[in-house]
Amino acid sequence: MDTQKYVIRQISIFSENRPGRLAAIAHALGEERINILAFSIAEANGFGVVRALVDHPEKAHDKLFSLGFNVAFTDVIAVKMKDQPGGLYEVAKILGDAGVNIEYSYAYSGKEGAVLILRVDQVEEAIKKIKTSGATLLERSVFH
Secondary structure, eight states: OOOOOGGGEEEEEEEOTTHHHHHHHHHHHHHOOOOOOEEEEEEETTEEEEEEEEEOHHHHHHHHHHHOOOEEEEEEEEEOSSSSTTTTHHHHHHHHHHOOOOEEEEEEEEETTEEEEEEEEEHHHHHHHHHHHEEEEGGGGTTT
């Protein structure tokens, strides 16, 4: 099974948690015509982490880095889930039963339906278990 086609490059941007930082990030990406497809923001000790799926991750990384942002890539997977009660449970159970830990996740509802973005500790195992369960993984090409 070619699991690499399901590994998505997410950018993580680390920044001071203060007014205007998200606007600066969004403006920089907009100037480069980079589309933000999904994102989340987390806060810890005065710093924020913006995690985003964008259509051109390398270009986004280079632009934000050139502006002084600390930017890193993280491998995530995207699972299509039922957009109804119990949809999240089905995905979480597959991974939990396989001993795969979900480090963090965020979700969105878009043209592909409800999608759960997951950072897991065992990417290959997660992909294999999700595929064999009959659940649908979105390929990297959907995002980049």
